[in-house]
Amino acid sequence: MxxxxxxxxxxxxxxxxYYPVTAGLFSRHIGDIKAVDGVTFHIVEKEILGLVGESGxxxxxxxxxxxxxxxxxxxxIWYKGADVTKLDKKRLRELRKEVQIIFQDPDAxxxxxxxxxxxxxxxxxxxxxxxxxxxxETVAELMEQVGLEARQANLYPHEFSGGQKQRIGIARALAVxxxxxxxxxxxxxxxxxxxxxxxxxxxxxxxxxxxxYLFIAHDLSVIKHMAHRVAVMYLGKIVELANKKEIFDNAxxxxxEALLSAVPSLKSKAKDRILLRGDVPSPLNxxxxxxxxxxxxxxxxxxxxxxxxLTEVSEGHLVACHLY
Amino acid sequence: MIMDNTILKVNNxxxxxxTRRGVVKAVDGVNFELRKGECLCLVGESGxxxxxxxxxxxxxxxxxxGRIVDGQISYNGLDLAQxxxxxxxxxxxxxxxxxxxxxxxxxxxxxxxxxxxxxxIRLHLPMEHSQARERAMTLLNEMGIPSVERVMxxxxxxxxxxxxxxxxxxxxxxxxxxxxxxxxxxxxxDVTIKAQIxxxxxxxxxxxxxxxxxxxxxxxxxAEIGDRAVIMYGGKDVETAPVSEIIGEPKHPYTxxxxxxxxxxxxxxxxxxxxxxxxxxxxxxxxxxAFHPRCPKAMAICSQQESTEIIISREHKVSCHLYR
Numbered sequence: 001m002x003x004x005x006x007x008x009x010x011x012x013x014x015x016x017x018y019y020p021v022t023a024g025l026f027s028r029h030i031g032d033i034k035a036v037d038g039v040t041f042h043i044v045e046k047e048i049l050g051l052v053g054e055s056g057x058x059x060x061x062x063x064x065x066x067x068x069x070x071x072x073x074x075x076x077i078w079y080k081g082a083d084v085t086k087l088d089k090k091r092l093r094e095l096r097k098e099v100q101i102i103f104q105d106p107d108a109x110x111x112x113x114x115x116x117x118x119x120x121x122x123x124x125x126x127x128x129x130x131x132x133x134x135x136x137e138t139v140a141e142l143m144e145q146v147g148l149e150a151r152q153a154n155l156y157p158h159e160f161s162g163g164q165k166q167r168i169g170i171a172r173a174l175a176v177x178x179x180x181x182x183x184x185x186x187x188x189x190x191x192x193x194x195x196x197x198x199x200x201x202x203x204x205x206x207x208x209x210x211x212x213y214l215f216i217a218h219d220l221s222v223i224k225h226m227a228h229r230v231a232v233m234y235l236g237k238i239v240e241l242a243n244k245k246e247i248f249d250n251a252x253x254x255x256x257e258a259l260l261s262a263v264p265s266l267k268s269k270a271k272d273r274i275l276l277r278g279d280v281p282s283p284l285n286x287x288x289x290x291x292x293x294x295x296x297x298x299x300x301x302x303x304x305x306x307x308x309x310l311t312e313v314s315e316g317h318l319v320a321c322h323l324y
Numbered sequence: 325m326i327m328d329n330t331i332l333k334v335n336n337x338x339x340x341x342x343t344r345r346g347v348v349k350a351v352d353g354v355n356f357e358l359r360k361g362e363c364l365c366l367v368g369e370s371g372x373x374x375x376x377x378x379x380x381x382x383x384x385x386x387x388x389x390g391r392i393v394d395g396q397i398s399y400n401g402l403d404l405a406q407x408x409x410x411x412x413x414x415x416x417x418x419x420x421x422x423x424x425x426x427x428x429x430x431x432x433x434x435x436x437x438x439x440x441x442x443x444x445i446r447l448h449l450p451m452e453h454s455q456a457r458e459r460a461m462t463l464l465n466e467m468g469i470p471s472v473e474r475v476m477x478x479x480x481x482x483x484x485x486x487x488x489x490x491x492x493x494x495x496x497x498x499x500x501x502x503x504x505x506x507x508x509x510x511x512x513x514d515v516t517i518k519a520q521i522x523x524x525x526x527x528x529x530x531x532x533x534x535x536x537x538x539x540x541x542x543x544x545x546x547a548e549i550g551d552r553a554v555i556m557y558g559g560k561d562v563e564t565a566p567v568s569e570i571i572g573e574p575k576h577p578y579t580x581x582x583x584x585x586x587x588x589x590x591x592x593x594x595x596x597x598x599x600x601x602x603x604x605x606x607x608x609x610x611x612x613x614a615f616h617p618r619c620p621k622a623m624a625i626c627s628q629q630e631s632t633e634i635i636i637s638r639e640h641k642v643s644c645h646l647y648r
Contacts, residue, residue: 163602193581193585220515261519264545265548265589266590275519
């Protein structure tokens, strides 16, 4: 791909991740769970791309495939001119220094038997950065940057609250000077008053270090607050992608419309709400044609037969829907 | 000040847990009344005592270690805090019933949905099996569950999250309760399903004149469904008012903090307001007003003396030294 734009940090093309489903004594292969099924997008430097969708739509799997914590089934992941899917072990490790993940559950992502200082220091050891003394200094500096005190480095995770643990997760991700952070629902496990603190911290850090985020969330109001551009995912596919203003003021895909109208708000009363019928279908057996058609309120005859492609309808606004 | 249409009154309720590590004052003086046909929201963050309040009403506190140490819960001439187990058993499920947050763990995994609903109906109402089955199917139908006949024979794991939540609501309605307590019924589900569930509750209120206690941490949900709200912090009610006043003119600094730190689709801000610090641990409550260490308007007196309830208007009460 020669015409790769220079400022594009990450370019994903037709990425797929299938999980085989087996049954019976001989583990007969009976199908695939198509968690991510042909996703294409890019992130430019210093950009926050919000990825939104309901549970089971594949957004977390997508996040994990980028640093190859999950091996992609097919597709390309270009990071700084190299295809991540083809990297050898050594170069993959280099990549993981630049692409870090912050997980949803700060409780599950910290080792309960390690002091948080050691946890934050671990990436430095793995990537062989600095000597012991420098590492101690770096850890102290990182902890202060995320709003903790350096002397707390000797405490264990259970001595911290949920919000503080998420700060530790952020400090650990920052330890190796990444360029891209994949934040997988970083605030959904936190109380509202703490959520705001963490979102503010993430904004500060993004500006200070010039990071790019892939910000995964199911909460549209959080996405609206954080993201520059937004991708909406449904059953393994991106159905709409545009800059924030377009998505929130001029949503085109019926699913995006429904998602937006479903969000309870302090100000709007529930009058013109689009209520979706039914549940998200199983990714093992997605509906034929457009995957959203059985729940769509603007369905056309063609929708059950042909799958729409993601096409650009105006500059930078992509949508996969037969209406356009 | 019991008004005629008050159906349940909770007065100075205190529920403590006596653990080896000390006394945990989960609920420490909560007051509110529920009126006929209204939706009262109990709002607060994790650990504020809202769920324990609900469990206390139903006499579902595990004892030991928990115990209602003080206060009255008046319902229908009875004090539920003093009732015998036998009396409580009659009231639970038939007069007052509850919908729990996690539909998955509230349903019995080895019984079919139909059997579970029929069981509850026959426990409280003199009905033949076939009659109870009829009733169960009508209820499930009312909840918008498709192909009821089939769903009756399903086990919980065969249903999606939204469906389980609906089956659970149907079950809790099976004996025509006067009061329905819903404990975070929309927290574990996706936005589009959340909108569906909220719609069900709205209809319940309109069609059956049900009195609802709706427990949630989400003020946007409160704005959507509530008539009045009780804001809880540190095991106490800190502000009680009609929902429009809570959101429009919050009095308690905690309430205004909660509202400001909520990212909202209808507003755009660069930076979210946040409440510093974390929610207090119920076993180590701060002296004086429990909120004072996090309060932007704290005064000298706040750390020494608890505030008593101050009546702002007939419908609006707040516990805060600012309004003394």
